[in-house]
Amino acid sequence: EIVLTQSPGTLSLSPGERATLSCRASQSVGSSYLAWYQQKSGQAPRLLIYGASSRATGIPDRFSGSGSGTDFTLTIRRLEPEDSAVYYCQQYGRSPETFGQGTKVEIK
Amino acid sequence: QLQLQESGPGLVKPSETLSLTCSVSGGSISSSSYYWGWIRQPPGKGLEWIGSIYYTGSTYYNPSLKSRVTISVDTSKNQFSLKLTSVTAADTAVYHCARSGYYVRYFDYWGQGTLVTVSS
Numbered sequence: 001e002i003v004l005t006q007s008p009g010t011l012s013l014s015p016g017e018r019a020t021l022s023c024r025a026s027q028s029v030g031s032s033y034l035a036w037y038q039q040k041s042g043q044a045p046r047l048l049i050y051g052a053s054s055r056a057t058g059i060p061d062r063f064s065g066s067g068s069g070t071d072f073t074l075t076i077r078r079l080e081p082e083d084s085a086v087y088y089c090q091q092y093g094r095s096p097e098t099f100g101q102g103t104k105v106e107i108k
Numbered sequence: 109q110l111q112l113q114e115s116g117p118g119l120v121k122p123s124e125t126l127s128l129t130c131s132v133s134g135g136s137i138s139s140s141s142y143y144w145g146w147i148r149q150p151p152g153k154g155l156e157w158i159g160s161i162y163y164t165g166s167t168y169y170n171p172s173l174k175s176r177v178t179i180s181v182d183t184s185k186n187q188f189s190l191k192l193t194s195v196t197a198a199d200t201a202v203y204h205c206a207r208s209g210y211y212v213r214y215f216d217y218w219g220q221g222t223l224v225t226v227s228s
Contacts, residue, residue, distance in 0.1 A: 001171075033212065035214035035215075037215075043220070044204055044218035044219060044220050044221055045155065045204075045215070045218055046218075047214060047215065047216050050212065050214045050216075051212070056216065088154065088155055090155070090214060090215075092208075092212060092213040092214050095168060096157055096169075096170040096171060096172070097157040097213055098157065099154055099155040099156070099157070100154070101154045102154050
């Protein structure tokens with residue numbers, strides 16, 4: 001199976017700053033078959049990005065995704081307090097679908 | 109607005125079978141465009157995809173759980189279900205149901221999740 005490794009484990013930033021989250025795959029996930037999710041405490045994950053760079057419905061343009069092959073990035077510009085959450089990447093290029101272990105974003 | 113809601117026992121004894129149902133509202137489970145899946149999350153840990161089903165009953169499972177998992181669908185009730193046999197404490201988790209595309213299998217709608225604890 002494809003193993004996804006996310007870094008850093010925790011990111012602590014101030015409002016207005018930029019967050020850069022990394023997701024590295026153990027092998028190519030194919031034609032950018034990578035998604036990002038946001039999970040706030042006690043809630044279900046929410047789809048942010050699919051196809052590596054396409055924003056899901058209703059997601060503000062402060063969130064952007066990039067990358068291909070094995071290296072992917074989620075960027076959150078102009079951090080807001082409500083962005084405090086754990087962010088997961090998921091590959092769906094090859095079954096079984098797998099998730100990264102998550103990056104926690106803390107807003108100071 | 110599509111909604112998914114998990115239901116089932118919150119406590120299961122070791123070696124027994126975990127059974128959960130996901131009720132779908134605001135849309136038809138019989139759509140040709142989607143798979144319906146189960147994902148679990150142990151307390152304080154990450155997400156693990158368990159398996160998915162198409163409305164015709166076609167399934168595919170995570171190989172790590174395949175020997176213990178059965179997912180079924182009831183289109184008349186707009187529901188799909190999960191059975192996990194021979195559970196242990198390692199199966200304690202929040203279990204989410206979710207929808208994915210038929211060809212592109214990211215999960216765009218999720219249920220809130222239900223905590224299942226395996227304990228005697």
